[in-house]
Amino acid sequence: MNDHDTPDSLLKLDLQVCFALYSTNLAMTKVYRRLLRELGLTYPQYLVMMVLWEEDGQTVSEIGERLFLDSATLTPLLKRLEGMGLLSRRRAVDDERRVRVQLTDPGRELRIRAEAIPEAVACASQCQPEELRALKDQLHALRRKLNG
Template sequence: MKSKKALAQPIGHPGLLLDDQLCFALYSTSLAMNKVYRGLLRELGLTYPQYLVMMVLWERDELTVSEIGERLFLDSATLTPLLKRLETAGLLQRKRAVSDERQVIVSLTTEGRHVRARAESVPEGVVCAVQCSPDELASTKKALEKLRKRLLKHG
């Protein structure tokens, strides 16, 4: 019978240790961040991906599905079900563009605009959860954006 210590030893190539992987650090951090957002967004009745769509539309209303997708790095197959759920919830509407019926224009409803005011406390809740200085938050965000840009070149 092997001891517990022997069982805890890594098996295989040392480069394949989970805790050494950048991808796992990003993935597990994303899960933790989504958990924070889940609590903050519960009262708004939004999931995190739905919140992202709403933020894009709060910045600029009446966008095409492809414009929203480009902004969020999502394809239309992923985005369309999100938009349908938000439309069913009465927060946005989708209409075919008059100039090109292949395009779908997404716009906020009155209720969708009102949700913005209720969502204004969400960023502050995230800042409290991450417990970072404003400088640390800015540098972390900048480093992640730089990493994303590099990865997109190779993905």
């Protein structure tokens, strides 16, 4: 136990890693909300689009694995993006239980407008690129540990 870990201080809000993550996520979401407004996307929709911009034609389950989302959460996102004309969903020819997600032309074209977002987020963070890389690596390591 160090000076901060006395029984009286264990439940202090500002000493909690979870609160630091939570409150930082709120601040980051606010930055993204402003930037994504001009693309007409929410942050979860943007994540789906980024996965498809990396590799088009993935199945719903592949997208869900990549984003740590179950199909009950992912399906409404995909339906909304499909309604916006950014992607299409089709049953896989080889296995009708699987649904493949394909970008449409407008979905592919949206990528060009989205390319400025990572730099704008980096600027808003006021961090150096190496600081952001180190933080990202630490968060990935923490996620792996928490997931067992």
